[in-house]
Amino acid sequence: MRPLKLVMTGFESYRDKTEINFEDLGKNGLYLIAGDTGAGKTTIFDAITFALYGSPSGTDRSVDMLRSHFADENTPTVVELEFEANGNKYKVIRNPDYERKVRRGNGTTKEPASAVLTYLSEKKDPVSGLSKVNEAVQTILNLKKDQFCRIAMIAQGSFQKLLLSDKNEKGKIFRELFHTEKYERLQSVLGDEKKETKMQLDELSMKFKDALSRIEISETDELYKDVNRIKTSGYVDGEDIRILKEFVSKDEKTLTTLLDDISKVEKEIETINKNLQIGENRKKLEEQISYSQKLFVSKEGEKSEIYKIFEAANKRAEEIPSLTKDKNLLESSLSLYEEIFNAERDLSELSTKLSENLNSKNSFVQAKIEKENEIKDLKEKFESLKNAGENIISLDAALEKNQTEKKELEEIEDRLDKLASEDSLLNLALAAFAEANAEFSRANASYTEKIQLFNLEQAGILAETLKEGMPCPVCGSIDHPHLAAKSHNAPTQKEVEDAKNLLDSISAKANKLSLDAGNKKGLVQSLVGNINDLLSKYFEGVTARDSDLAEKMNSKKKDNENACLEIKDSLCKEMEAKKLRESLEVEIPKAENEMNKISEYISKLDIAISSEKAKLEADKKNLLEKKSGLKFSDYNSAKKELERLEKVISRLNSDVEDADNAKVEYENFMAKIKGEIEGLEKELKKIPEVDVEKLTSEKNKQLNIKDSLNSQRDSMNERKGVNQESVQKIEVLLPKISSVNDRYNMISALYEVSTGTNRGQGRPSLETYVQMHCLDQINRRANLRFKTMTDNKYELRRRIEDDGSELGLDLNVKDFYTGRERNVHTLSGGEQFQASLSLALGLADEIQANSGGIKLDAMFIDEGFGTLDGDTLNKAMKALEDLSQGNKLVGIISHVDELETRIPSKIYIKKDESGISHARMVKD
Known part of the structure; x- marks a missing residue:
């Protein structure tokens, strides 16, 4: 893998778009990335790693820290990387999440993280999406991110730490380098499984x-x-x-x-x-027989009383026919008693109604008298209000006149206020004009003086311009024996013109102020005339300039307000009187109508009362005739007697029936008891004694x-x-x-093998064994360079203990001059640098060898060259130059001045005063 071109924008300290074309450095050799500490040298490798894998190379920075703090809302954060791998070219563009300005309107929005991989030399569709691009890059390079960072970047001080650390610290480093934590986890899992199995065994036991x-x-x-x-x-x-x-x-x-x-x-x-x-049953039968016999004897004593009651009841029943006859006679006459009862009730109701009508008549007669008095009072009050409302029109007119006067007085006050304001403005205008006029006088005197002096000195001014042989513009002479002298105080023509311009300007200003003052004076005079016209309506001989005008105005306003209150009070009383008279015009006919209705009702009551009195006398006479010859005085008495006879007859019949039933019930009970005793005695004979x-x-x-x-x-x-x-x-x-x-037993054996305790102490754990193998492989590759850099003096070896056991990861160095091994800590600083660099390069070779034969054509080395002496530096550079032979391009990150002279190709990194990084490529 080889980077071809890197473009960073808004990335870490690189705010502006920064392009680094690695193709300009050639296909092999060394180049220097130079700059002060913190200038942004290592950021270049961070950008490459971010473009490929979506995160920076180190673990001390997260993706959300990659956006440049110097970038504004319009600057994106994006990295573009073109690279070559396995003969094919690719381009990846990637950005993290960041806030950017919205495309329309104000405010910001989050730009989501994205990535796109383009195949530049193959006809394949681009790959987009974070996870898909990460997967495609890993497939192309055949390297995970941590493997890439280990072999493409030798970080400052990291391998010196590996060289000098103790075996425990080396174990942690190797666990991270070769992911041997799975073997440690296996030891832990076996240990846990052993404990858990032992607990199960103890529990079962x-x-x-x-x-x-x-x-x-x-x-x-x-x-x-x-x-x-x-x-x-x-x-x-x-x-x-x-x-x-x-x-x-x-x-x-x-x-x-x-x-x-x-x-x-x-x-x-x-x-x-x-x-x-059986014995219990016999005992119960004997007890039942004894009880029944005692009951029979007891009931025989009740016989005489039952028969005596029976006979007495039948004797009293002989009265029933006579009582029944009296009852029937009373029932037949009961209807007549009912008629008399209804007649008496109707007579009482008629009497009550007559009484009510008499009371109603008296009430209506009294109401008629009261209504007549009410009508009389209403008519008298109506007569007293016959002129009500006649003054409303005149009072309305007076009120309107009063309001007009109030408005005009208020207008006078407003105009007086405006007059006072205009007086002030007029005084200011007059003062401004007076000052401008004085200024004009001074400017005019100055101009007059300058023009007079200028005219007087024209000969001297003319003489200044004459030369011998030049004709005079006045007389034509070419000889000028006696030139007129010019006064030192004489103004120039420009000074005269400036004085004239100043005079014109001041004159225009004074004329404008004069006109303004005249306008204001005319406005004041017009206001005074208008105010005097208004004042003449209410005051005699009073003008706007009178000193006591305010006092007179206040007095006039107060009189106006008092008059207004009096008019309104009179108007209110007049309207109330008119309203009362109008209501009386309705109430008097209404009251008279009500009185007529009362009179009509009294007449109807008189007729009803006369009729009811006649009917009452007739009904009383008829009732007396019906009552004659009856045994009882009224219906209720007859009804009570009938109910008494019915109860007596019913009771006698009931007594006879109860006595007969008691006699029959007694006879049946005695027969039943006798039969039960006989049956129990027969059953008792059947049960044997026990x-x-x-x-x-x-x-x-x-x-x-x-x-x-x-x-x-x-x-x-x-x-x-x-x-x-x-x-x-x-x-x-x-x-x-x-x-x-x-x-x-099986898990215990496995655990002891994995921890190296199966045969006592002195054996490595499984993880340590794997790490020892890895360290041997790295040493084998590292020694190829270490021996070259030390002129075959040294070789790195894993330490062998005195007892011959190979238990750890500690390193020794074999000194071929002495033929002995010694601790790597005994090496000098320069020798330790050589050993560390050899280890780093050996590790990179080992990872590439174990990653499917992937070939990395570019490498970054960030080691401490500043501590090396000249000879050691030369040997280190020779090793790196050998490393860069063929197709490998090696970038050295350093700020050592000597390297700048030795390495022709350089990328200079510099931060400006704002802290923004800039990159510049130079080829000597």
């Missing part, structure tokens, strides 16, 4: 011991010795399982025997219970036997359940324990 300890056994048991041995040993084999199962089986047989014994006892108890039930006390004693004996058997059954059942469960658990746990134990 605990469950096994618990199940074994829970087995219950008695010293009287046949297999006590064998089972107790198994429990004590804590170990179980196949024979032990058979013994435990046999032990559980014997418990099952014992339990079956106990269940049979319990069943026999329960049957014996059931037989006793049946005999006891000895209940003896049966009860035997039952208690059998129950005790049953309780004892049940207790034995429960204990045996519980023991059998616990033992059976424990044996089943042991059978299940044994194969699991064996399987987990096998797995634990």
Whole structure:
């Protein structure tokens, strides 16, 4: 891979569009990227890495930090890179997220990150989209970003750290370089798996011991010795399982025997219970017979009372026919009582209505009197208001005149205010004119003096221009023996003209001010005339310039306001009187109409009262005739007597019925009791006699036997359940324990191998072993250059411990002059630089070799050349020149002055005063 052209805009410290054409540097050799610290040299490699992979080369900056702080809203942040790989050319354009100005209107918007890859030498469609472009670039280069950064850029100080760090620090560096963290993760996973398997094994063993300890056994048991041995040993084999199962089986047989014994006892108890039930049934029958006999004797004593009541009720029933006859007669006459009741009610209602009409008449007569008085008062008030409203027109006219006067007085005041303002303006105009006139007088005197002096000195001025042999413009003589002398105070013609221009300007100004003052004076005089005309309507001999005019105006205004209030009050009273008179014109006819209606109603009441009185007398007479010959005084009395007769008849009938029912019920009950006693006595003869006390004693004996058997059954059942469960658990746990134990042994062995502890100390872990192999490969490639740079004096070697073990990643250097190895820390500063550079180049070679044969035709080296002496620098440059042979172009990032003289091709990076970076390519 070779970069061809890089274009940066708004990227980090490069605000302006900056183009670097790497093709101008050729296809191989060295070139220098020079500039002060912080000028932006390494940013070039950041831009290349960002264009290819979407992020900068280092880990200390994120993508959102790439936009230049110097870029304004109209400047984009974009990187374009043309590069060559495997004989084909490509172009990638990429930008991060950034804020830009909206295309229409004000404000900003976010420009989303984007990327486009174009195939310049192949007929393929461009690839767009961040992830798709990243994937395509990785496919083209066959390198991931971290691999590219390791082999394309040798960062400052990074490989000296690798050279001098201890083995633990080297382990961390190699883990990052060769991604050996997967081997460390494998060690961690195996360690976790070992712990987890050990926990599983401990848990299963605990469950096994618990199940074994829970087995219950008695010293009287046949297999006590064998089972107790198994429990004590804590170990179980196949024979032990058979013994435990046999032990559980014997418990099952014992339990079956106990269940049979319990069943026999329960049957014996059931037989006793049946005999006891026979005795209980006989006892109940005897008790029922005794109760029924006592009840029969008790009820026989009630017979005489029941028959006595029966006879008395039938005797009283003989009165029912006579009472029924009286009831029927009263029912037949009840309608007449009802007629009398209705007549009395109607008579009462008529009397009430007559009374109400008489009261209504009296009320209406009183209302008529009051209405007549009301009409009289209304007519008198109407007569007093017959002239109301006649003064409204004159009062309106007076009010309008008053308002006109008020407006004119206010207008006079407004004009007086305007007169005062115009007086001030006139005084200012007159003062300005006076000053301009004085200035004109001074300018005029100056001009007059200058023109007089100028005219007087014209001969002297003319003489100044004459020369011998030149004719005089006045007399024509060419001889000028006596030239007129010019005064030193004489003005020039320009001075005269300037004085004339100034005089004209001041004159124009004075004339304008004079005209302005005249206009203002005319306006003031016109205002005074208008004000005097208005004042003449309300004041005699008063003018606008009178000193007491304000006092007179205030007095006049106050008189106007008082007059206005008086007019309005009179007008209001006049309108109210008119409104009252108009309302009386409506109310008087209305009141008279109401009085006529009252008179008509009184007449109608008189007719109704006369009719009601006549009807009342006739109804009273008719009622007296109906009442004659009746037994009761009114309807209610007759009704109450009828209800009393009905109740007496009903009660007598009910008493007869109740007495008859009681007699029949008694006879039936006595017959029933007698029959029950006879039936119970027959049933009692069928039941045999039993000895209940003896049966009860035997039952208690059998129950005790049953309780004892049940207790034995429960204990045996519980023991059998616990033992059976424990044996089943042991059978299940044994194969699991064996399987987990096998797995634990296997994982423990793997873990010890991965950590190097399988045969005690002194062996590397799996990750360290892989890193040791990688370091050996890098050393092999690095020594090709290191030996050249040191004239075959040194070679890097991985350290071998005194006991011959190769445990770590520490480095030694083989000194071929002494034939001995020593620690790399003993190298001088320049030698350490050579070793670090060799390691870096060896790493780059190793990564390229393991990345599918990818060839990187460009490289950046950012190492500390400033610390090297001349000889060491020459050897380092020789190694780099050898590296750049063929098709490899190597860029050295440095600010060492000597390199500028040695390397002809240079890219100078410089920051201006604002901090903005600029790049310039120079080829000597």
